[in-house]
Amino acid sequence: MSETAPMTPSLWTRLSNPGHFMRWSGRLGPWLAALSLATLAVGLYQTFLVVPPDYQQGETVRIMYIHVPAAWLGVFFYGAMSLSAIGSLVWRHPLADVSQRAAAPIGAAFTLICLVTGSLWGKPMWGTYWVWDARLTSMLVLFLIYCGLIALWRTIEDPNRAARAVSILTLVGAVNLPIIKFSVNWWSTLHQPASILRMGGSTIDPSMLYPLLVMIGAATLGGTTLHLFTMRTEIMRRRVRTLTIREAERLDSGARRVTPAPSPVALPQGL
Numbered sequence: 001m002s003e004t005a006p007m008t009p010s011l012w013t014r015l016s017n018p019g020h021f022m023r024w025s026g027r028l029g030p031w032l033a034a035l036s037l038a039t040l041a042v043g044l045y046q047t048f049l050v051v052p053p054d055y056q057q058g059e060t061v062r063i064m065y066i067h068v069p070a071a072w073l074g075v076f077f078y079g080a081m082s083l084s085a086i087g088s089l090v091w092r093h094p095l096a097d098v099s100q101r102a103a104a105p106i107g108a109a110f111t112l113i114c115l116v117t118g119s120l121w122g123k124p125m126w127g128t129y130w131v132w133d134a135r136l137t138s139m140l141v142l143f144l145i146y147c148g149l150i151a152l153w154r155t156i157e158d159p160n161r162a163a164r165a166v167s168i169l170t171l172v173g174a175v176n177l178p179i180i181k182f183s184v185n186w187w188s189t190l191h192q193p194a195s196i197l198r199m200g201g202s203t204i205d206p207s208m209l210y211p212l213l214v215m216i217g218a219a220t221l222g223g224t225t226l227h228l229f230t231m232r233t234e235i236m237r238r239r240v241r242t243l244t245i246r247e248a249e250r251l252d253s254g255a256r257r258v259t260p261a262p263s264p265v266a267l268p269q270g271l
Contacts, residue, residue, distance in 0.1 A: 018094060018235050021038040025228050032225045039218035046211035054208075063121040065212055068196075069219035070113040074142060075180060077107030077223065084173040085167035095231070097163040098238075100170065101153060102230035106223060108146035114139060124174075126190055138176060145173040159238075179247035 016251045047065040054061035080104045087096035118136065119129040130136065149166050156162035195203045202209055 018098070020234060021095060022232060025232055029225065029232070032221065032228065036193040036218060036221035036225050037186075039214065039221055043211060043218045046214060051208055051211050057125065060121060060124050061208070063117050065116040065215045067114060068119055068212060069216045069251070070110045070117060071139065072216055072220055073223045074107055074111035074139065075116050075177060076220070077110065077227070078142060078146070078170075078174070079105045079177060080227075081107065081170050082177075085170040088167045088169075089161055097159075098231050098234050098269075099227070100166065102227055102234050104141050106226050106230065108150065110142060110219075110223065111139060111143040111146060115143060122190075131138055131190055131192050134189045135180065135185040138180045138183050140179065142173075142174055145176065148268055149173075 019206065033167050043065070047062055049051075053059050059122060081100045084093075084096045084103070087093040088100065115136075118139075122131070146164065146183035149169060152166055152169065153162050183189060184191050196209070196212070
């Protein structure tokens, strides 16, 4: 009789295994963090010591090197959450909900940074910290969606119900992403139109563009590193929760087994 060779797990199976993810992410994480810090150091050096002042905005143009990467990552992480929501609803991928939950606070933080730096940048340029501009309003809506999803996770105690509800609302909220992207084209806004990725090339001078791209790369590496470590923390939190529930169930079942049955009450004589 011929023996059946053991089946090699597919790439999809290995990637969906939390244990496998913990092993490779533990090895990759420190290197990714070091690369992020090195890229950030180069970007900050260029931002504050190399980039010349703008002929119109002066030194305030340096806010752009924080504002633009933060805006990019706020949108990027919501896109990642939308993909994770599909993986959770359609394929029941074990890491999809972990990835989605880990990305939410990171995306919310970068979106908040985008709103704050945008307000600081808008004061000298527009004369006010805030206007109900289409781009600004759509980014504010994105931040509120992030906050709502985080609150929903904490409201629903059952993890499976919470994951399903959050995934559905994440996909509903994804309609805001194209609004953010094309708001400066669809409406007349104070916010400048696209100046990096556009037909005909970038409108930013190379002396300012290349440091900006370095800062975007550094922010992307840093955000990815945070996401990786936050996913690891979420997996360990869920493992601790599972072990705690199992231990509580074991102690409860053991207590029921050792509890003696109540002894019959002796009736008084003559009854």
